[in-house]
Amino acid sequence: QPCFRKITKNPPCCRLQELPSSCCCSFVYNLVLSFSFPRSSWELPDLREGRVKAISDSDGVSYPWYGNTTETVTLVGPTNKVSRFSVSMNDNFYPSVTWAVPVSDSNVPLLTRIKRDQSFTTWLVAMNMTTKERIILQTIKWRMRVDIEVDPLQLLGQRARLVGRTQQEQPRILSRMEPIPPNALVKPNANDAQVLMWRPKRGQPLVVIPPK
Numbered sequence: 389q390p391c392f393r394k395i396t397k398n399p400p401c402c403r404l405q406e407l408p409s410s411c412c413c414s415f416v417y418n419l420v421l422s423f424s425f426p427r428s429s430w431e432l433p434d435l436r437e438g439r440v441k442a443i444s445d446s447d448g449v450s451y452p453w454y455g456n457t458t459e460t461v462t463l464v465g466p467t468n469k470v471s472r473f474s475v476s477m478n479d480n481f482y483p484s485v486t487w488a489v490p491v492s493d494s495n496v497p498l499l500t501r502i503k504r505d506q507s508f509t510t511w512l513v514a515m516n517m518t519t520k521e522r523i524i525l526q527t528i529k530w531r532m533r534v535d536i537e538v539d540p541l542q543l544l545g546q547r548a549r550l551v552g553r554t555q556q557e558q559p560r561i562l563s564r565m566e567p568i569p570p571n572a573l574v575k576p577n578a579n580d581a582q583v584l585m586w587r588p589k590r591g592q593p594l595v596v597i598p599p600k
Contacts, residue, residue, distance in 0.1 A: 426588040441569040452573035497540035504534040530559040
């Protein structure tokens with residue numbers, strides 16, 4: 389039987405017989421860049437319209453896994469010995485925003501607020517590479533929320549002020565397993581599916597950067 393240890397930020401270490409194990413991740417993504425009245429936002433249309441429940445956060449190569457380095461371990465079986473191993477993932481945030489309106493040729497800084505709200509679900513999964521049978525071992529959730537107020541009239545280095553939470557929610561291991569939405573196992577991943585929208589105060593929304 390699998391045996392898990394307490395975790396902090398990384399998926400748990402486990403002991404497992406016969407089946408290889410790895411991590412699979414999907415997430416709900418919403419990044420809003422707010423201007424004085426209109427706004428621009430990174431959006432996932434399929435999530436926004438409710439056509440899917442989650443989108444893969446895979447590296448775009450290792451579907452359905454998050455990656456193929458520390459995120460996966462392959463075991464060759466059957467074996468009578470208990471195998472002990474660990475898998476881990478490291479998801480870093482490197483967002484960039486524009487001071488100016490993204491559909492304008494002007495570089496005048498007009499940004500007044502940045503809001504980011506991301507919800508993640510990570511599954512620790514064992515998969516039989518021959519039959520493709522999957523066994524969910526753990527379901528882990530966490531959320532990232534950022535709220536920054538910006539005064540574009542101030543000098544660089546003095547414009548931004550954190551008005552949201554100073555500490556983020558820590559990952560939670562759920563007591564009950566959640567099923568993996570089928571679309572979270574396949575293309576596209578979030579980076580390829582997201583679009584940058586411009587939503588003016590008046591008029592129709594405009595797609596600034598389409599999906600790949």
